[in-house]
Every structure is written in structure tokens, then in C-alpha cells.
Amino acid sequence: MxxxxxxxxxxxxxxxxxxxxxxxxxxxxxxxxxxxxxxxxxxxxxxxxxxxxxxxxxxxxxxxxxxxxxxxxxxxxxxxxxxxxxxxxxxxxxxxxxxxxxxxxxxxxxxxxCHQYYPHPAGFSASTSHPQYLYNQNYPLGQCKACHGATYAGGGNANLSCMKSGCHVDANNVSKSPEACNACHGNFKAAANDLPSAAPPKDILGNTATTARGVGAHQIHLVSGAVGKTVKCQECHTIPTQLSSPGHLGTLPAEVVFNDTLARLTTGGGTSVPKPSYDPSTLKCSNTFCHGNWKVRKATSTSQFVFADSVMVGANDSPAWTGGSAAATCGTCHGIPPKGHLALAVSSCGTCHVGVVDNNGHIVDKTKHGNGKINVFGQEYAF
Ligand code: HEC
Ligand code: HEC
Ligand code: HEC
Ligand code: HEC
Ligand code: HEC
Ligand code: HEC
Ligand code: HEC
Incomplete structure (x- = not known):
């Protein structure tokens, strides 16, 4: 009762x-x-x-x-x-x-x-900091799959897709895997197969400012090319073919490796062989052809009149990755004109280096500047 x-x-x-x-x-x-x-x-x-x-x-x-x-x-x-x-x-x-x-x-x-990870362990914040959590835990993606499905599309113990609207989708609301190259770094809203957009911003920890080391001068090198030719990812990194490629997921900072790159261009008839390097403590790049480690010798030149010395050299600058536009202003990579070049006014450069700069010292064709070739008198030839 x-x-x-x-x-x-x-x-x-x-x-x-x-x-x-x-x-x-x-x-x-x-x-x-x-x-x-x-x-x-x-x-x-x-x-x-x-x-x-x-x-x-x-x-x-x-x-x-x-x-x-x-x-x-x-x-x-x-x-x-x-x-x-x-x-x-x-x-x-x-x-x-x-x-x-x-x-x-x-x-x-x-x-x-009872469930060590149900649904998520301490320190996990779904909407804001799960990227940070994942990084801290060295990407325990197997755990996530157990509950969010083998392809993150649902199924598993939680049956909650990571690719639902508002979460892992691109700008056109097309689902993209959390393992897409531009999910953890780069433009999260770009299409999954857009590899160049995998470059920061945003960086791994979510930073977007160019003063953050993970962001730095990526976009200026890859997309806009402030003063010269654009640079490819693989000129500064070993590109992982898959998420689990050796050396990919790991502890920051990211590895900077000069592989297939113009930074190593040999000039001066074999006398100048740059050995580019990156110092992760100062965030500076050194000894790159691109920033002025090059030489042109008078002895082998067909235009000896333009030499004021036996060689003409770049300024071999060591720019800081987070230095902003000041790190690559006119005159940082080579003098205007370069050391060893006949002293001539900026207003004259365009007369001989026609199609590269105009007579105000502005670059008119970025694809011909910093492209590893000498461009003068309307011709293009190797150093
Ligand atoms: C109406 C409220 C209510 C709902 C709905 C509910 N629970 Fe519970 N659950 C409780 C309460 C209260 C307790 C603690 C008392 C008990 O164990 O009965 C509890 C305890 C539990 C326990 C632990 C039992 C123990 O002895 O430690 C488990 C496991 C559990 N719930 C799972 C679930 C799951 C899975 C669902 C959904 C399918 C669910 N509960 C839905 C109220 C609810
Ligand atoms: C008192 C301990 C206890 C609590 C509390 C508890 N569980 Fe469980 N749960 C278990 C055990 C034990 C298993 C079996 C694990 C195994 O077979 O490996 C289990 C299994 C499950 C499974 C099945 C996983 C699978 O696919 O085999 C789900 C889903 C689950 N629990 C959900 C919940 C949810 C949701 C809650 C909270 C509402 C909860 N559990 C709370 C002890 C608990
Ligand atoms: C034990 C099951 C379980 C595991 C393991 C798990 N999740 Fe979840 N997840 C859930 C459940 C249940 C929810 C819905 C409840 C909530 O919002 O917390 C959820 C929600 C989320 C959400 C929020 C979705 C929303 O709609 O707001 C994110 C983000 C998420 N999980 C990411 C992850 C990641 C990343 C991992 C791997 C580290 C992971 N989860 C592992 C069960 C799990
Ligand atoms: C001009 C050289 C250069 C190019 C080109 C370049 N990177 Fe980087 N990358 C760097 C430097 C320098 C860092 C910062 C390393 C550090 O923190 O010390 C970095 C860091 C990163 C990081 C780590 C971000 C973080 O959170 O710290 C990722 C991811 C990355 N790059 C991806 C890419 C991808 C993808 C591309 C091509 C689409 C690319 N990078 C092109 C130089 C470059
Ligand atoms: C699950 C998150 C995640 C996904 C998905 C991801 N990355 Fe990364 N990536 C990282 C982390 C974390 C780092 C920095 C850690 C480090 O440098 O050890 C990194 C660094 C990089 C770097 C800088 C060089 C390096 O290895 O440090 C490049 C380039 C890169 N990723 C390209 C890719 C490409 C290409 C894909 C798609 C195949 C991809 N990433 C998918 C997390 C991810
Ligand atoms: C980031 C480094 C860098 C900066 C900054 C830079 N240059 Fe250059 N410049 C180079 C390199 C490298 C070459 C060598 C030739 C090549 O690779 O095109 C070069 C070559 C030239 C040439 C010779 C034509 C040619 O392309 O062969 C002219 C003229 C020139 N630069 C003008 C300028 C002017 C004007 C500015 C400022 C608006 C400037 N440069 C800023 C790197 C730079
Ligand atoms: C009278 C023609 C003339 C003028 C004006 C001139 N240069 Fe040159 N410059 C040359 C020639 C010719 C070479 C190539 C020498 C060689 O190939 O041996 C050269 C080489 C260079 C180089 C190195 C090789 C290359 O092409 O990248 C740079 C950098 C350069 N000039 C920059 C300038 C700048 C900056 C100005 C303006 C201040 C300028 N030059 C004005 C004729 C000129």
C-alpha cells in the first residue's frame, strides 16, 4: 500500500x-x-x-x-x-x-x-577549445571516432556527426572531414581539397595575427607575393601526404625545411651556394637566395659596363618571420641598386630592367621579380 x-x-x-x-x-x-x-x-x-x-x-x-x-x-x-x-x-x-x-x-x-571519457574528459570544451585539447593530447582521434563514428559522420557511441551544419563544413555548407588538410590549420571554411588554404591563418592554436609565429608571413609568400613571385608550401616544409606521415603531428613549433626551393639557387657561376636555414628561437630566416644571398660576376658578364666592382651582390638579409612588411621593404634584400652595381637613380631602374620595375621604383610584374632569373633589357636569363 x-x-x-x-x-x-x-x-x-x-x-x-x-x-x-x-x-x-x-x-x-x-x-x-x-x-x-x-x-x-x-x-x-x-x-x-x-x-x-x-x-x-x-x-x-x-x-x-x-x-x-x-x-x-x-x-x-x-x-x-x-x-x-x-x-x-x-x-x-x-x-x-x-x-x-x-x-x-x-x-x-x-x-x-565510469566512462573515463564520457562524453569528454576534463579540459575539453566542445565549441571553443577542442582544437587546443586535441593538440595537448597529441590528437587521440581514435577516441573521437569511437563515439562520433569511423568517418566522423555519426554512428559510434554518441552518433553525433562532426560534419553537421555549423561544424565541420566549408563556406558552401559542404561537409568536410575533421582530417581535411585545412581543418586544424589554415582556412577552416575553404573547400576540403584546397591545399594552399592549409597554410595559416589560422594556426594550430587558433591565432590569426601575423605577429603570431604560427601565422607570420605565410600569406604574403603564398598568395599576395608583396614584391615578388609566390612561394610554394614545399619550399619551406616537408608536406605530409597524410595525417599520420612521420614528423607531421607533433609538438610545435612546426619544422621548417628548405627542400625543393629557390632559396638554394646557386649563382655567381657556382661561387655562391646558399645554405638557407631557419632559427626557431629568433624566428629568422638566413642565407636564402630570395632575401639576397646571390652574386653576379663581372668577369663572366656580357654587360661589364654596369659593374662598379668585380662582383655585384645581394644584401643577404635575415628577415624575421613575424616582422611584417618592414622585413621586406625595398632595399632589404639588395641595395637600390645592389652593391657592386653602377650607382644609378631609382627613377632609372625601369629603363634597363624593363617590364620588372617602372620609373618610380615600383614592381610592375611580380612574376619576373624574385623568380631566380636576371631580367634586363627585356630578356630573361639564368644567373
Ligand atoms: C528521469 C531521469 C533519468 C533519466 C531520463 C535517465 N537517468 Fe540515469 N539515472 C538517474 C538517476 C536519478 C540515477 C541515480 C539513481 C539510480 O541509479 O537509479 C541514475 C543513474 C544512472 C546510472 C548509474 C547507475 C548506478 O547505479 O551507478 C547509469 C549508468 C545511468 N543512469 C544511465 C542512464 C542512461 C544511459 C540514460 C539514457 C538512456 C539515463 N540514465 C536516463 C536518472 C535518470
Ligand atoms: C556505474 C558505471 C557506469 C556509469 C555511471 C555509466 N556507464 Fe555506461 N557503461 C558502463 C559499463 C561497465 C559499460 C560496458 C563497457 C564495455 O563493455 O566495455 C558501459 C557501456 C556503455 C555504452 C555502450 C558502449 C558500446 O557501444 O559498447 C554506452 C553507450 C554507455 N555506457 C553510455 C553511458 C551513458 C550515456 C552514461 C551516463 C548517462 C553512462 N554510460 C554511465 C558503466 C557505466
Ligand atoms: C564517449 C563518447 C565520446 C567521445 C570519446 C568523444 N565524444 Fe564528442 N560528443 C559526445 C557526445 C555524447 C556529445 C554531445 C554532448 C555534448 O555536447 O557534450 C559530443 C559532442 C561533441 C562536440 C560538440 C558538438 C556540438 O554539437 O556542440 C564536439 C566538438 C566533440 N564532441 C568533439 C569530440 C572530439 C574532438 C573527440 C575526441 C577527442 C570526442 N568528441 C570524443 C561523445 C563523445
Ligand atoms: C616561406 C616559407 C614558408 C612557406 C612557403 C610555408 N610556410 Fe608554413 N611555416 C613557415 C614558418 C617560418 C613557420 C613557423 C615556424 C615556427 O613557429 O617557428 C611555419 C609554420 C607552419 C605551420 C604551423 C602553424 C602553427 O600553429 O605554429 C603550419 C601548419 C604550416 N606552416 C603550414 C604551411 C602550409 C600548408 C604551407 C603551404 C600552403 C606553408 N606552411 C608554407 C614557413 C613557411
Ligand atoms: C588533426 C589536425 C591536423 C590535420 C587534419 C592536418 N594537420 Fe598539418 N599540422 C598539424 C599540427 C599539430 C602541426 C604542427 C605540429 C608539428 O609541427 O609537429 C601541423 C603542421 C603541418 C605543416 C608544417 C610542417 C610540419 O610538418 O610541421 C604542414 C605543411 C602541414 N601540417 C600540412 C598538412 C597537410 C598537407 C594535411 C592534410 C594531409 C594536414 N596538415 C592535416 C595538425 C593537422
Ligand atoms: C624579398 C627580397 C626582395 C625585395 C624586398 C626586393 N627585391 Fe628586387 N630582387 C630580389 C631578388 C632575389 C632579385 C634577383 C633576381 C630575381 O630573382 O628576379 C631581385 C632583382 C631586382 C631587380 C633586377 C631585375 C630582375 O628581376 O632581375 C630590380 C630592378 C629590383 N630587384 C628592384 C627592386 C625594387 C625596386 C624593390 C623595392 C620595391 C625590390 N627590388 C625589393 C629580391 C628582392
Ligand atoms: C643602364 C642599365 C641599367 C640600369 C639603369 C640599372 N641596371 Fe641593374 N643591371 C643591369 C644589367 C645589364 C645587369 C645584369 C648584369 C649581368 O647580367 O651580368 C643588372 C643587374 C642588376 C641586378 C642583379 C641581377 C638581376 O638582374 O637580378 C639587380 C638586382 C639590379 N641590376 C638592380 C637594379 C636597380 C635596383 C636599378 C635602379 C636603381 C638598376 N639595376 C638599374 C643594367 C641596369
Whole structure:
């Protein structure tokens, strides 16, 4: 016989999820929940670190339970994991009592009590800092797949796609994998197959300012080419062919490697062989052809009249990656005109270096400047 306000027995408040009825029809008075909370909280202290099946509290502990017997028994047909699987991991009903983030809510039982990562470990913030979390943990993507699906499209223990609208999609709302080259760095809204857009901004930690080392002078080299020819990714990095390529995912700073690059161009008839390097402590680049490590010798020139010395040389500048436009103003990579060149006014450069600069000293064709070729008198030839 039942007195109003008396605690109900377990079976009368059990939630039968596989019947797929709305939870609301099983009204549980607040007092039941609160009482259950107190009881459970004290009982559950003992297994706060519990992450293995053996240590689980069982229904036989005698605790007042909202869920049916067997809810925690992996062998039972109404084990919560089995029920959830059958319901395609629809967790929305669980969220009503265990809270949206599954941290406990009115039930007072956080899923993370037993599931080390349910749904996400401490330090994880879904909307803002999961990139930072991923980086800190060295990209435990297997974990994410277990709950968000093998291709991140849903399925798995949470059946929540990473590629739904507003999340991993490009500017045209086309789904893109969280493993797309421009997901973790570069332009997040660019199409998945747009490789140049994988360059920062944004950088790994989300920075977009050119004063951040991960961003620096990427765009000026790759896209706009402030004063000269654009540069390719592989001139400064080893490009991973896949996410798991050796040397790719790791600890910042990123590796700068001068592979297939104009930075190594040999000039001066073989006498000038630049050995470009990048110093991650000063963020400076040194000894690159591009920034002025080059030579033209009078002895082998067909235009000896233009020499004021036996060689003409660039300024071999060491620009800072985060130095902004000041790091590449006119005169930093070579004098105007270069050392060893007949001293001539800026207004005259365009007369001989026609098609490269105009008579105001402005570059008129960036593809001919910093392209590794001598451009003079309308001709183009090797150093
Ligand atoms: C109506 C509220 C409510 C809903 C809905 C609900 N729970 Fe609970 N759950 C509780 C309360 C209260 C407890 C603690 C008391 C108990 O164990 O019965 C709890 C405890 C649990 C426990 C731990 C049991 C233990 O003994 O430690 C698990 C596991 C659990 N719930 C899973 C789920 C899952 C999975 C869902 C969704 C399918 C869900 N719950 C939906 C209220 C709810
Ligand atoms: C008292 C401990 C405990 C709590 C609390 C708990 N679980 Fe579980 N859960 C388990 C155990 C044990 C398993 C079985 C693990 C295994 O088979 O590897 C499991 C399995 C599952 C599975 C099945 C995974 C699969 O696909 O095999 C899901 C989904 C799940 N739990 C969801 C939840 C949710 C959601 C909550 C919180 C509302 C929760 N669990 C709270 C102990 C718990
Ligand atoms: C144990 C299951 C589980 C694991 C493992 C897991 N997730 Fe989730 N994830 C969920 C659930 C459930 C939700 C929905 C609840 C929420 O928003 O917290 C979710 C939500 C998210 C959201 C927010 C989506 C939204 O709609 O706001 C992001 C982002 C996310 N997860 C990323 C990750 C990443 C990255 C990993 C791998 C480190 C990961 N998850 C691992 C279960 C999981
Ligand atoms: C002119 C040389 C240069 C080119 C070209 C270049 N990078 Fe970089 N990259 C750098 C430098 C320098 C850093 C900063 C290293 C450091 O932090 O010390 C960097 C850093 C990075 C980082 C790490 C960002 C972070 O968060 O720290 C990524 C990712 C990256 N580059 C991708 C690319 C991609 C993709 C391309 C081509 C689309 C590209 N880079 C082209 C020089 C270059
Ligand atoms: C899951 C996140 C993630 C994805 C997806 C990703 N990267 Fe990266 N990438 C990183 C991190 C983190 C770094 C910097 C870590 C380091 O340098 O060790 C990095 C660095 C780079 C760099 C700088 C050089 C280097 O290796 O340090 C290049 C170039 C690069 N990635 C290209 C790519 C390309 C191409 C793809 C697609 C095949 C890709 N990335 C996909 C996380 C990612
Ligand atoms: C980032 C380094 C850099 C900066 C800054 C720079 N130059 Fe150059 N410049 C070069 C290099 C490298 C060459 C060698 C030839 C080549 O590769 O095109 C060169 C060659 C030239 C030439 C010879 C024509 C040619 O292309 O062979 C002229 C003229 C010239 N620069 C003018 C200027 C003027 C004017 C400015 C400022 C608006 C300027 N440069 C700024 C790197 C630079
Ligand atoms: C009278 C014609 C003339 C004028 C004016 C002139 N140059 Fe040159 N310059 C040359 C010639 C010819 C060479 C190439 C010598 C060779 O190939 O041996 C040269 C070589 C150079 C080089 C190195 C090789 C290359 O082409 O990249 C640079 C840089 C350069 N000039 C910059 C300038 C600048 C800057 C001005 C203006 C201040 C200027 N020059 C004015 C004729 C001229």
C-alpha cells in the first residue's frame, strides 16, 4: 500500500527506453530524485575512480534505483549500453536527467564516473577549445571516432556527426572531414581539397595575427607575393601526404625545411651556394637566395659596363618571420641598386630592367621579380 510522498519502488519508476515512449510519461517526483541522489551520492563515493567492469556497483547493492535492474549488468538484456545501442545511441533522453554535458544534472551521476571519457574528459570544451585539447593530447582521434563514428559522420557511441551544419563544413555548407588538410590549420571554411588554404591563418592554436609565429608571413609568400613571385608550401616544409606521415603531428613549433626551393639557387657561376636555414628561437630566416644571398660576376658578364666592382651582390638579409612588411621593404634584400652595381637613380631602374620595375621604383610584374632569373633589357636569363 502506498502513502503519497512515499518513495516508490524501483520497478514503478523504471525507465523503459526500448519502448521508445517519451520519458515525460514516467513522472518521477522531485523528492524521489533528490532522495535517490543523497543515497546514491554516498554509495557511489567508493567507486569514484572506477573505470573497470569488475569494480562497478551492482543493482544488488540495494540502492534505490531509478533505472531497472540490470541497467549496470553488461550481461543483462536491458544493460544501459545495449539499450543505447538499440536506440542508435540516442542520448537525448538520458540528457534530461544526466544533463546535456552528461556531467550529472539532476541525476547526480556523471557518465564520466565510469566512462573515463564520457562524453569528454576534463579540459575539453566542445565549441571553443577542442582544437587546443586535441593538440595537448597529441590528437587521440581514435577516441573521437569511437563515439562520433569511423568517418566522423555519426554512428559510434554518441552518433553525433562532426560534419553537421555549423561544424565541420566549408563556406558552401559542404561537409568536410575533421582530417581535411585545412581543418586544424589554415582556412577552416575553404573547400576540403584546397591545399594552399592549409597554410595559416589560422594556426594550430587558433591565432590569426601575423605577429603570431604560427601565422607570420605565410600569406604574403603564398598568395599576395608583396614584391615578388609566390612561394610554394614545399619550399619551406616537408608536406605530409597524410595525417599520420612521420614528423607531421607533433609538438610545435612546426619544422621548417628548405627542400625543393629557390632559396638554394646557386649563382655567381657556382661561387655562391646558399645554405638557407631557419632559427626557431629568433624566428629568422638566413642565407636564402630570395632575401639576397646571390652574386653576379663581372668577369663572366656580357654587360661589364654596369659593374662598379668585380662582383655585384645581394644584401643577404635575415628577415624575421613575424616582422611584417618592414622585413621586406625595398632595399632589404639588395641595395637600390645592389652593391657592386653602377650607382644609378631609382627613377632609372625601369629603363634597363624593363617590364620588372617602372620609373618610380615600383614592381610592375611580380612574376619576373624574385623568380631566380636576371631580367634586363627585356630578356630573361639564368644567373
Ligand atoms: C528521469 C531521469 C533519468 C533519466 C531520463 C535517465 N537517468 Fe540515469 N539515472 C538517474 C538517476 C536519478 C540515477 C541515480 C539513481 C539510480 O541509479 O537509479 C541514475 C543513474 C544512472 C546510472 C548509474 C547507475 C548506478 O547505479 O551507478 C547509469 C549508468 C545511468 N543512469 C544511465 C542512464 C542512461 C544511459 C540514460 C539514457 C538512456 C539515463 N540514465 C536516463 C536518472 C535518470
Ligand atoms: C556505474 C558505471 C557506469 C556509469 C555511471 C555509466 N556507464 Fe555506461 N557503461 C558502463 C559499463 C561497465 C559499460 C560496458 C563497457 C564495455 O563493455 O566495455 C558501459 C557501456 C556503455 C555504452 C555502450 C558502449 C558500446 O557501444 O559498447 C554506452 C553507450 C554507455 N555506457 C553510455 C553511458 C551513458 C550515456 C552514461 C551516463 C548517462 C553512462 N554510460 C554511465 C558503466 C557505466
Ligand atoms: C564517449 C563518447 C565520446 C567521445 C570519446 C568523444 N565524444 Fe564528442 N560528443 C559526445 C557526445 C555524447 C556529445 C554531445 C554532448 C555534448 O555536447 O557534450 C559530443 C559532442 C561533441 C562536440 C560538440 C558538438 C556540438 O554539437 O556542440 C564536439 C566538438 C566533440 N564532441 C568533439 C569530440 C572530439 C574532438 C573527440 C575526441 C577527442 C570526442 N568528441 C570524443 C561523445 C563523445
Ligand atoms: C616561406 C616559407 C614558408 C612557406 C612557403 C610555408 N610556410 Fe608554413 N611555416 C613557415 C614558418 C617560418 C613557420 C613557423 C615556424 C615556427 O613557429 O617557428 C611555419 C609554420 C607552419 C605551420 C604551423 C602553424 C602553427 O600553429 O605554429 C603550419 C601548419 C604550416 N606552416 C603550414 C604551411 C602550409 C600548408 C604551407 C603551404 C600552403 C606553408 N606552411 C608554407 C614557413 C613557411
Ligand atoms: C588533426 C589536425 C591536423 C590535420 C587534419 C592536418 N594537420 Fe598539418 N599540422 C598539424 C599540427 C599539430 C602541426 C604542427 C605540429 C608539428 O609541427 O609537429 C601541423 C603542421 C603541418 C605543416 C608544417 C610542417 C610540419 O610538418 O610541421 C604542414 C605543411 C602541414 N601540417 C600540412 C598538412 C597537410 C598537407 C594535411 C592534410 C594531409 C594536414 N596538415 C592535416 C595538425 C593537422
Ligand atoms: C624579398 C627580397 C626582395 C625585395 C624586398 C626586393 N627585391 Fe628586387 N630582387 C630580389 C631578388 C632575389 C632579385 C634577383 C633576381 C630575381 O630573382 O628576379 C631581385 C632583382 C631586382 C631587380 C633586377 C631585375 C630582375 O628581376 O632581375 C630590380 C630592378 C629590383 N630587384 C628592384 C627592386 C625594387 C625596386 C624593390 C623595392 C620595391 C625590390 N627590388 C625589393 C629580391 C628582392
Ligand atoms: C643602364 C642599365 C641599367 C640600369 C639603369 C640599372 N641596371 Fe641593374 N643591371 C643591369 C644589367 C645589364 C645587369 C645584369 C648584369 C649581368 O647580367 O651580368 C643588372 C643587374 C642588376 C641586378 C642583379 C641581377 C638581376 O638582374 O637580378 C639587380 C638586382 C639590379 N641590376 C638592380 C637594379 C636597380 C635596383 C636599378 C635602379 C636603381 C638598376 N639595376 C638599374 C643594367 C641596369
Amino acid at each position: 502506498r502513502v503519497p510522498g512515499e518513495l516508490k519502488d524501483r520497478s514503478s519508476v523504471a525507465i523503459v527506453i526500448n519502448e521508445r515512449k517519451p520519458m515525460r510519461t514516467y513522472h518521477i517526483p522531485t523528492i524521489v530524485l533528490l532522495t535517490a541522489l543523497v543515497v546514491i551520492a554516498s554509495l557511489l563515493n567508493s567507486c569514484s575512480d572506477l573505470k573497470s567492469v569488475q569494480d562497478l556497483p551492482t543493482a544488488s547493492s540495494g540502492a534505490l534505483q531509478v533505472h531497472d535492474a540490470g541497467w549496470l549488468d553488461t550481461a543483462a538484456s536491458n544493460f544501459h549500453g545495449t539499450i543505447l545501442k538499440q536506440a542508435q545511441y540516442n542520448l537525448s533522453e538520458c540528457a534530461t536527467c544526466h544533463s546535456k554535458q552528461f556531467t550529472g544534472g539532476t541525476s547526480g551521476v556523471a557518465c564520466s564516473k
